[in-house]
Amino acid sequence: MALLELKVNGQEVRVEAPDTALLLDVLRERLALTGAKRGCETSHCGCCTVRVDGMAVHSCVVLAVRCEGKAIATVEGCGDGMELDRLQRLFLEHGAVQCGYCGPGMLMAAQALLEQNPAPTLDEVKKGLDGNLCRCTGYTPIFDAILAYGRGE
Amino acid sequence: MECKLIRPADLDEALAAREQYTHDALPIAGGQSLLVMMRNRLVAPAALIDLEPIEALRGVEVSSAGISIGAMNTCRQLIASPVLGEEVGVLPVAARQVSSTAVRNLGTIGGNVCHNEPGADLPPALLALNARAAVRRRANAREVPLAEFFTGYFETVLEPDEILCRIDIEHPPAGAAGVYLKHAISPEDLAMVGVAAVVVPDGKQTGGVAEVRIGIGGAAPVPLRAARTEAALKGAVLDAETARAAGETAATEVDPPSDPHAGADYRRKMVSVFVRRALLQAARQIEENGHGAA
Ligand SMILES: Cc1cc2nc3c(=O)[nH]c(=O)nc-3n(C[C@H](O)[C@H](O)[C@H](O)COP(=O)(O)OP(=O)(O)OC[C@H]3O[C@@H](n4cnc5c(N)ncnc54)[C@H](O)[C@@H]3O)c2cc1C
Ligand code: FES
Ligand code: FES
Numbered sequence: 051m052a053l054l055e056l057k058v059n060g061q062e063v064r065v066e067a068p069d070t071a072l073l074l075d076v077l078r079e080r081l082a083l084t085g086a087k088r089g090c091e092t093s094h095c096g097c098c099t100v101r102v103d104g105m106a107v108h109s110c111v112v113l114a115v116r117c118e119g120k121a122i123a124t125v126e127g128c129g130d131g132m133e134l135d136r137l138q139r140l141f142l143e144h145g146a147v148q149c150g151y152c153g154p155g156m157l158m159a160a161q162a163l164l165e166q167n168p169a170p171t172l173d174e175v176k177k178g179l180d181g182n183l184c185r186c187t188g189y190t191p192i193f194d195a196i197l198a199y200g201r202g203e
Numbered sequence: 204m205e206c207k208l209i210r211p212a213d214l215d216e217a218l219a220a221r222e223q224y225t226h227d228a229l230p231i232a233g234g235q236s237l238l239v240m241m242r243n244r245l246v247a248p249a250a251l252i253d254l255e256p257i258e259a260l261r262g263v264e265v266s267s268a269g270i271s272i273g274a275m276n277t278c279r280q281l282i283a284s285p286v287l288g289e290e291v292g293v294l295p296v297a298a299r300q301v302s303s304t305a306v307r308n309l310g311t312i313g314g315n316v317c318h319n320e321p322g323a324d325l326p327p328a329l330l331a332l333n334a335r336a337a338v339r340r341r342a343n344a345r346e347v348p349l350a351e352f353f354t355g356y357f358e359t360v361l362e363p364d365e366i367l368c369r370i371d372i373e374h375p376p377a378g379a380a381g382v383y384l385k386h387a388i389s390p391e392d393l394a395m396v397g398v399a400a401v402v403v404p405d406g407k408q409t410g411g412v413a414e415v416r417i418g419i420g421g422a423a424p425v426p427l428r429a430a431r432t433e434a435a436l437k438g439a440v441l442d443a444e445t446a447r448a449a450g451e452t453a454a455t456e457v458d459p460p461s462d463p464h465a466g467a468d469y470r471r472k473m474v475s476v477f478v479r480r481a482l483l484q485a486a487r488q489i490e491e492n493g494h495g496a497a
Binding site: 052068069070072091092093096099105106107108110111112113115116159162163177178179180181182 | 205206207208210231234235238239242243251253255279302303304305306308309390391
């Protein structure tokens with residue numbers, strides 16, 4: 051076992067976990083942050099996407115110990131718990147959430163994209179979300195929400 | 204059984220751990236393939252040796268001898284590197300086509316070649332660039348041309364006490380152009396067929412080539428160089444007809460697998476199509492730029 055010192059959504063936390071614990075397991079099972087979803091667990095679906103030092107990563111294939119000293123951001127860090135942030139609000143307005151299982155991952159991937167490229171084209175949005183599957187919406191509402199964010203809506 | 208994590212401070216410590224554990228431990232680079240293999244119970248190492256802390260596996264160095272790329276460079280870093288874009292552009296072009304953003308953010312060049320998954324995008328580009336693998340074990344070092352590195356599906360020449368440290372590439376000849384084309388069902392998938400071509404113009408006549416190097420992935424148990432096709436193109440003039448003939452020769456040099464994504468015959472056919480297209484695109488690059496950038 052290892053004692054990990056992590057910084058999640060700006061908060062320092064200490065948590066015990068096996069040496070080779072996966073970030074997804076630490077977030078969900080030890081820190082009760084269940085925003086990042088468990089899907090394929092093999093880096094295919096993206097519903098476990100979180101950001102580590104700004105980069106979108108699939109937390110099911112990241113060793114938690116590698117995240118010490120880095121900034122981990124999950125969907126729980128969006129908005130303030132009562133109010134949605136602008137990207138979340140646009141997801142809602144565009145119907146980008148149907149069953150919602152892909153949503154947290156989509157939001158984190160979109161954040162990472164928008165931080166690097168504040169006004170992406172449709173092709174750039176598609177490339178930025180290429181690690182995230184959605185089985186419900188057909189993607190168009192998700193792309194629309196992100197494009198609207200880029201237009202400053 | 205719990206898997207242990209060994210975090211060596213430097214390469215010497217990592218090599219010592221490698222020697223001590225051999226088959227019982229595996230090095231972990233980006234973890235994008237290894238952690239999936241562990242999760243699917245395809246491998247169950249007693250320990251992982253973390254390559255992340257090791258300085259000697261990082262960075263891109265340019266010297267008169269060529270370009271030396273640390274094994275721990277991620278696809279994201281390959282794509283962002285201005286010097287790679289200028290010197291060996293076909294490599295970042297291939298890196299851009301690896302899987303998804305999240306996998307490119309963490310997956311490394313070293314992991315990509317050591318994993319040797321059929322249809323991986325970096326091996327064809329590296330083969331066409333004449334890359335060499337700088338490999339270390341505790342007692343000694345060796346350098347392996349990439350053309351001799353891959354030995355079978357998911358297999359390489361690496362021994363269980365070795366670590367791939369760097370990928371070395373000589374400066375491509377002046378004016379060379381490089382192209383990588385990936386044929387996949389969806390762009391995030393592994394390539395059914397991936398073709399890289401580096402074309403060196405002869406500088407005398409339009410389409411005239413001094414040398415052509417072709418790397419092909421997904422179409423045989425290992426990524427390979429199309430040696431006979433290359434030989435036939437030496438000194439040729441690259442036009443629609445020579446490119447077509449080259450594609451047909453290349454199709455006879457591969458030994459494609461059949462899987463649910465594509466049958467062997469289809470893959471073979473696609474090798475001829477994509478070799479032709481890659482050669483013509485490289486020729487166009489040379490013509491348009493007056494020179495290319497491999
Ligand atoms: C869903 C998915 C889709 C993918 N699609 C593509 C694709 O389209 N194209 C493509 O090219 N790849 C694809 N990949 C593979 C991806 O690029 C891998 O991340 C990469 O091949 C492995 O790199 P890594 O750094 O993550 O290595 P790891 O997973 O850490 O390691 C892979 C293997 O290499 C060994 N190893 C790693 N580094 C060294 C070293 N320096 N010395 C000795 N041994 C070492 C490890 O022990 C392990 O056996 C995909 C992977 C996934 C999960
Ligand atoms: S659960 Fe991580 S990518 Fe599917
Ligand atoms: S809303 Fe159901 S998976 Fe995307």
